[in-house]
Amino acid sequence: MNITDPTFQDDAKARKWLEAQIWPNGPECPHCGNADGGKIKALEGKTTRPGLFKCNECREQFTVTVGTVMERSKIPLRKWAMAMFVMAAAKKGISAHQMHRMMDIPYKTAWFLMHRIREAMKDSRLVPMGGNGKVVEADETYFGNREVVTKRTKRGKASHSSKRAVVALVERGGEVRSFHVPAPGQFIVQEIIKKNVANKTRLHTDESRIYHGINASYSHETVKHTAAEYVHGDVTTNSVEGYFSVFKRGMRGTYQQCGEKHLHRYLTEFDFRYNRRTALGVNDTQRAEELAKGALGKRLMYKAVTAKQ
Numbered sequence: 001m002n003i004t005d006p007t008f009q010d011d012a013k014a015r016k017w018l019e020a021q022i023w024p025n026g027p028e029c030p031h032c033g034n035a036d037g038g039k040i041k042a043l044e045g046k047t048t049r050p051g052l053f054k055c056n057e058c059r060e061q062f063t064v065t066v067g068t069v070m071e072r073s074k075i076p077l078r079k080w081a082m083a084m085f086v087m088a089a090a091k092k093g094i095s096a097h098q099m100h101r102m103m104d105i106p107y108k109t110a111w112f113l114m115h116r117i118r119e120a121m122k123d124s125r126l127v128p129m130g131g132n133g134k135v136v137e138a139d140e141t142y143f144g145n146r147e148v149v150t151k152r153t154k155r156g157k158a159s160h161s162s163k164r165a166v167v168a169l170v171e172r173g174g175e176v177r178s179f180h181v182p183a184p185g186q187f188i189v190q191e192i193i194k195k196n197v198a199n200k201t202r203l204h205t206d207e208s209r210i211y212h213g214i215n216a217s218y219s220h221e222t223v224k225h226t227a228a229e230y231v232h233g234d235v236t237t238n239s240v241e242g243y244f245s246v247f248k249r250g251m252r253g254t255y256q257q258c259g260e261k262h263l264h265r266y267l268t269e270f271d272f273r274y275n276r277r278t279a280l281g282v283n284d285t286q287r288a289e290e291l292a293k294g295a296l297g298k299r300l301m302y303k304a305v306t307a308k309q
């Protein structure tokens with residue numbers, strides 16, 4: 001599939017595509033969970049609302065967008081499908097301004113559409129990373145400027161505490177999990193590792209104090225960056241640095257305007273693509289299909305995104 005596909009030109013075809021992803025085994029009632037095809041009736045043709053079904057269990061009606069990030073949206077489904085495809089494919093992201101021009105929708109609409117798509121990209125699996133003999137690399141990075149500048153940072157020159165901090169864990173040859181942290185101190189970073197990394201994992205980090213005294217259940221090995229020794233046996237942080245490099249290029253080149261309170265949503269976007277990267281055998285079509293599947297069970301209200309923290 002590419003951008004010229006009929007799915008992205010025709011609302012009925014876009015609906016079929018979304019139904020195939022969200023209901024791989026046929027329609028399911030989002031109101032009561034009934035998935036018995038014999039107890040769900042298609043009302044297509046009997047009503048003016050396309051894609052309407054009726055559940056014979058709870059008597060409610062529904063379409064494929066009910067209970068998803070697309071619920072109550074006025075954006076045509078072909079534009080939803082295309083925006084999903086584009087965001088799944090664009091390695092360094094795409095700005096809301098560009099989406100607004102490409103899709104011919106108002107800027108504010110494009111901005112909220114994209115945040116809802118990021119919501120669909122959220123991974124709800126809570127399985128720990130790593131495990132016996134496996135390698136998880138941990139690292140932190142600093143970029144941009146914090147919006148809340150403390151007195152301490154106003155006095156001196158730019159220090160880490162005036163930058164936005166992101167901590168990321170990458171399982172070698174596998175997935176990433178990244179976190180926006182207000183200040184990456186020892187406690188907060190080690191808590192993140194404890195919550196996300198399985199016991200007996202080989203944990204690879206640089207020599208930062210942040211990782212000192214990490215839980216003894218990990219086999220902790222470090223790389224000395226100061227001595228220009230980037231590879232020590234198979235001990236490296238190259239994977240996590242590779243992730244940061246794409247993330248930072250995206251934040252500098254595409255999302256310069258990102259407000260700090262939204263940073264976690266952008267991290268979700270970069271994590272989603274990294275975890276389905278080409279090197280893992282996932283192509284643009286499959287990535288877009290997974291994104292559409294993720295639309296279910298997630299609703300994001302405009303108020304929730306625009307509210308002050």
Ligand SMILES: [Zn+2]
Nearest residue numbers: 029032055058
């Ligand atoms: Zn029902």
